Amino acid sequence: MNQNYSSQPVEPAYSPAPRRLVFRPYVTYSLIGICVVAYLLQLVSPRDAYGNDYLFLLAGKINEAILDGQLWRLITPMFLHGSIYHIGFNMYALFNFGPGLELHYGRWRYLGLFILGGFAGNVISFMFSPNPSLGSSTAIFGLLGAEGVFLYHNRTLFGDFARRALTQVVMIAGVNLVIGMSPGIDNWGHIGGLIGGTLFAWFAGPVLRREGFFPPYRLVDQRDQRDVILAGAAVGFLFVILVVAKFIMP
Numbered sequence: 001m002n003q004n005y006s007s008q009p010v011e012p013a014y015s016p017a018p019r020r021l022v023f024r025p026y027v028t029y030s031l032i033g034i035c036v037v038a039y040l041l042q043l044v045s046p047r048d049a050y051g052n053d054y055l056f057l058l059a060g061k062i063n064e065a066i067l068d069g070q071l072w073r074l075i076t077p078m079f080l081h082g083s084i085y086h087i088g089f090n091m092y093a094l095f096n097f098g099p100g101l102e103l104h105y106g107r108w109r110y111l112g113l114f115i116l117g118g119f120a121g122n123v124i125s126f127m128f129s130p131n132p133s134l135g136s137s138t139a140i141f142g143l144l145g146a147e148g149v150f151l152y153h154n155r156t157l158f159g160d161f162a163r164r165a166l167t168q169v170v171m172i173a174g175v176n177l178v179i180g181m182s183p184g185i186d187n188w189g190h191i192g193g194l195i196g197g198t199l200f201a202w203f204a205g206p207v208l209r210r211e212g213f214f215p216p217y218r219l220v221d222q223r224d225q226r227d228v229i230l231a232g233a234a235v236g237f238l239f240v241i242l243v244v245a246k247f248i249m250p
Contacts, residue, residue: 028098078118117142120196133186142197149201203231
């Protein structure tokens, strides 16, 4: 949650055993590592009279500071957390959703998805919530939206599994948005992250095609790289426009 702050084929006997390629989600691991290190720094950081740690004061989503020109605060809050339960819940969600998306998206597109989801969530929170906030759930809701779009776009390929999994994703999102109505949770950040991740995934997410025969066959992404870049730029620009609108609104 975003928290307001207060079978291989048989081989000949003489052939060496085939080696399976093991995908390691290094981007997901790195993001978890960054968040954990940032939280440890928050723990040892000096605090002000209200108990706010220095890293939060420097990089949290604080509307007044953003309006003063500290625009990095629309990115940096996704790496900060308010408690051990807060970071534990978010890192567990990232560990569960991240590796599969990283596998199909590729490392750089997946990283872009994460950052764009977090940015979109902080922008919507900036527009509609006056409360300071921090947490990775803006980006994680972006991953959740992207997971749903991926399953929908590739439902013919994955069959009944995709339908069951898509239903589960919708239920998880719905339950967490309801929980997000509780006091102390920045639900606007969740909504923004979900919108940003869903938009990016719809126009830039992998659309898979099966090549070859089983076994073996491979899945090939039909999405052109140029379309990915253009979609990412367009979605990012949309949320930049929203930031500008917030600055010029009375």
